[in-house]
Amino acid sequence: MRIVFFDSGVGGLTVMRDACRKLPSESYLYYADTLNVPYGTHSKEEVYGFVADCIDDILSRYEVRAIIIACNTATSVAVDDLRKRYSFPIIGMEPAVKPALQVVRESGRRVLATATPLTLKEDKFRRLLGKLEEPSRVDTLGLPGLVRFAEDGTFDGPEVREYLREQFAPFDLERYGAIVLGCTHFVFFKDAIRELIPVHMLVMDGNAGTVKQMMRVLELEESSGQVSEPDIVYMSSLGTEEDKRKLESCFRRLP
Numbered sequence: 001m002r003i004v005f006f007d008s009g010v011g012g013l014t015v016m017r018d019a020c021r022k023l024p025s026e027s028y029l030y031y032a033d034t035l036n037v038p039y040g041t042h043s044k045e046e047v048y049g050f051v052a053d054c055i056d057d058i059l060s061r062y063e064v065r066a067i068i069i070a071c072n073t074a075t076s077v078a079v080d081d082l083r084k085r086y087s088f089p090i091i092g093m094e095p096a097v098k099p100a101l102q103v104v105r106e107s108g109r110r111v112l113a114t115a116t117p118l119t120l121k122e123d124k125f126r127r128l129l130g131k132l133e134e135p136s137r138v139d140t141l142g143l144p145g146l147v148r149f150a151e152d153g154t155f156d157g158p159e160v161r162e163y164l165r166e167q168f169a170p171f172d173l174e175r176y177g178a179i180v181l182g183c184t185h186f187v188f189f190k191d192a193i194r195e196l197i198p199v200h201m202l203v204m205d206g207n208a209g210t211v212k213q214m215m216r217v218l219e220l221e222e223s224s225g226q227v228s229e230p231d232i233v234y235m236s237s238l239g240t241e242e243d244k245r246k247l248e249s250c251f252r253r254l255p
Helices: 012-023 045-061 070-085 095-102 116-119 124-129 144-151 158-168 184-196 208-216 241-253
Strands: 002-007 027-032 065-069 110-115 138-142 176-181 202-207 231-236
Touching: 002 012, 002 045, 012 027, 012 065, 012 116, 012 184, 012 208, 012 241, 027 045, 027 241, 045 065, 045 070, 065 070, 065 208, 070 116, 070 124, 095 110, 095 124, 095 176, 095 202, 110 116, 144 158, 144 184, 158 184, 176 184, 184 202, 184 231, 231 241
Parallel strands: 002 027, 002 065, 027 231, 110 138, 110 176, 176 202
Antiparallel strands: none
16 A cells, blocks of 8 residues: 655655655655646636546555645645545645744744645635734745746746745845745745845745654654665656656655
């Protein structure tokens, strides 16, 4: 049985990388819905249909131990209904806004939460903000362009940095203590983002928390054993060999 990581594209590879580091001997399957990426530009109903179809495709070929929806957008619009539909564990992503606020509390600085536009407007994200002690200290920024860059394999360079500069321009970043990467695609751009923000700003994401939750639900403990290569199967909704090679290449380039 395999632990499945699902995303619209390459972003969820960053979450699976963290899982492989802690649990190198487990068997994994990575599935990218490259037919419909990016999710952030689709409706809630469309995204749910995409995800359900992809999970059915996975289940027709493999036995599944759990599915990690390694996509904040898919989690925000579909995870509750997916848990009702399937009996195996389904683990979603959550932007690391709460821990970011905790980190900046003493400094009095603000938190900038970035995500796809669909994630930011969904009820799940608003409910998350509603649970916080100081939601008024959180500002949001949609960065859909980073998804497009990641899917094109452009993780740094003049175009990326100019896009980020334009998006950050309306914000006085000196007032912020942390930036939250609320889309797994954005994790690929940590280095570029760090170069453009004040040195005191922390860059935070939800990957570690997601893997920790996965381990808790599956009752797994971090392994000290070493394997030369993790056991990973790559799949995509397009189903092409080129897609599979692209996913494996992106995974191997992760630090």
